[in-house]
Amino acid sequence: MNKSNNGQEAAKNFALRRRDFSILVAQSELFTCEVLSQLLKEQGYNVVGRAVEMEDTLQQIRVKRPQCVIIESEISGRKTFDIVKDIQKSNSQTKFILYANKPDVHTIAEAMQMGFLGFLYANDGLEELYRCFQTVSYNECYYSSGFMNLIRNYGIEVMTEKxxxxxxxxxxxxxxxxxxxxxxxxxxxxxxxxxxxxxxxxxxxxxxxxxxxxxxxxxxxxxxxxxxxxx
Incomplete structure (x- = not known):
């Protein structure tokens, strides 16, 4: 089976288990948070919660232990990374996706070495988001096309695992x-x-x-x- 067929098979398998892939949506604006949550629910994803503040985000992760958190970098600035650090010490199950809206170069660089698996930019379409969920569900990194263009503009290359x-x-x-x-x-x-x-x-x-x-x-x-x- 070639690479293309492997990718199609993986996408098909993931589509079948979307309900088993629990997601917490953490965005700085309530309207954006609710809209994104609703869109994901309509696509069959298991959205277990939403949050607009750092402390609420942290509490929900601890209680609900979602498999994935899509978190906006602006929800609490650099304190966002404190959430990731804190959770990763006690919970290796939860995977983090960074949603960058108005990022600065240092925020992006720090996120790329903090254990985030997915990286999305505000102008990405929903298909990028769905591909990101699929990829990180297999514990692999995903960089959207919008995010890649963003870091190239900053003169940053994708960080190696080493x-x-x-x-x-x-x-x-x-x-x-x-x-x-x-x-x-x-x-x-x-x-x-x-x-x-x-x-x-x-x-x-x-x-x-x-x-x-x-x-x-x-x-x-x-x-x-x-x-x-x-x-």
Whole structure:
């Protein structure tokens, strides 16, 4: 069976089990949230809840344990990623799809290394959304055509799994330090910008190098530049 037939068979199988694929819709605007929820229900998806605030989103994920959450990046800014981190620690079942409406380059880059499996842009059609659900249901990444155009405009390439895994080892502060290293800042400058001590920066650098399996801090500038677009 060729690749095309395999894809058609997978789509057919997924269509048959849509009711078993539970979805939570989290959008920042109530109207958008309700409309999207209704559209999915009409297509046979099992929409188990909807939310417009971060705390409600987190609570519903914990209680209902949906297999998928389609979450708008603007629902709570960067705190959206705190939701993903918190849930992934205790619940590997839930898969996250990022719906980007008015994204900035750092939000996109952070999402690409945070464990999101699906990436959609606001101008994507419903067919892109359905293909995204199908793909992430098999635990695979999906980048819509609209999202791909968006990141190309930002000069970002799709992150490799190796880079995603490496950056996923770092804390938010460590990624921030690495980003400033990539911008050519000295340790003194980083300390001033972040409002912490020089010694703390040195410790951060040592921890980053260790987590990334680098031979030492001297390799940080070269590495940071290679991943700058994802920081």
């Amino acid at each position: 880079t995603r895994e490496e950056l996923g080892r770092l804390s938010t502060r460590e990624r921030e330090v690495l980003r400033l290293i990539a911008c050519g800042h000295t340790s003194d400058q980083i300390a001033d910008e972040l409002g912490i001590s020089y010694r703390t920066i040195i410790n951060h650098k040592a921890h980053i190098a260790k987590k990334l399996d680098l031979e030492g801090c001297r390799q940080l500038p070269r590495y940071s530049i290679s991943v700058k677009n994802y920081l």
